[in-house]
Amino acid sequence: MGPIRSTRDAERTRAALLLAGRSVFAERGYEGARTQEIADGAGVNKAMINYYFGGKQGLFSAVLLDGLSDAISAVAPLRRDEDPPMQRLSTFIDTMASFFRQSPDVVLILVREQMGGARHIESEVRRRFFDFFRTTREILGEGLASGRIRDVDAHSTHLILVGSLTYYLLTEPARVTYASHGDAPGAAPSWETHVRNVRELFLRGLAAERLHKEER
Amino acid sequence: MGPIRSTRDAERTRAALLLAGRSVFAERGYEGARTQEIADGAGVNKAMINYYFGGKQGLFSAVLLDGLSDAISAVAPLRRDEDPPMQRLSTFIDTMASFFRQSPDVVLILVREQMGGARHIESEVRRRFFDFFRTTREILGEGLASGRIRDVDAHSTHLILVGSLTYYLLTEPARVTYASHGDAPGAAPSWETHVRNVRELFLRGLAAERLHKEER
DNA sequence: CTCGTAACTAACCAACTAGATAGTTAAAAG
């Protein structure tokens, strides 16, 4: 397995800072994040942030780029599917859900970025982002053509889908706080329950009304 | 019309600070907001924040309470309503939507706070916040009892509803940026279109399946 | 072995920020 803890390892230090930074930036936001807290979280001297990333801003950009590469590879396999629309929709939701669950901190950072006008998101990343939406639009278009999905605004529907999943994650830190203070409004649903609920709402809510009971 | 600018006016100063605070907190977050910027925005001396609100934290709570009071008073009459569940649900969505559109900054502040564990939100604000969820749960419970709404997880469904509306608002700054860069993925739907889409998805997606076509 | 350098540390600092405070003034009360 090699040495568990060597005294010096540039790559390990870099990775530790990226990981700690992802967590702290997601929780506190850029301004709220303290470089000392990130360094402590990484088990590294604060000066290493400057040494490797040129400062707080540089680390933030690096965290964002690093986190987004996961997202991009997660979305890649989505568009080759040729299942019927409802099946594709279901698969799409599950794929998104699994990425969201896998990298919640990246989602939180992206939410903050979008609230701030997405100033630090570069165009390549942006392009990939739009692929999410294009997939939704494609599925909905197919479903409309084949009479399985009713006529809805694709952009709006996409926002509902992503928003439903995102909102669960962004409220999670608050739920933890509420629970620890004992004034929670009831137990929260699990992620799996939530995703199932989202999927069910979409499948039922988007289905075209049957004119007769002609479907086989 | 009275004097447009009197030299001293406690109420006007308070209101100006609340308004400026709402805007700056929404844009920068609690940590990112500078009391000096808020004071400047209100055209008032920085010390007035301490004088009237006891400090940054006090102003923040006041901004939140002020912003939520509109929402609460708007939602309050919904609970004695005796319309059928589906009608109540529809009204609830419209009421939330109109508050969201009217006070988007309050929504953004709440999103930021929840991502950070709601550490700046005091219990009074928290209590009021839960009223939203209680209303959803009440409507769904009624609907289930009367057989009009299928059995769904109330908490999860509430998150979907609020998340759908919230996500539209929090992505708005990003859409502005995308549009100005010319690489938008198509025109965004209007708020009204989005709300109509949300309402329709919920009404269809939550409806209990009719066992026969016995409904009158 | 020894030397150069990348990796790392501890201490420091300039800049900034929320809040305090002492003093000033408008305006209401009598």
Added chain:
DNA sequence: CTTTTAACTATCTAGTTGGTTAGTTACGAG
């Protein structure tokens, strides 16, 4: 007019933060 006080300002301060820097140590090349 005088008094009182709420409303307001200019200035200061204690504490924090991101970043710098001089110095130290591990490590690989030759």
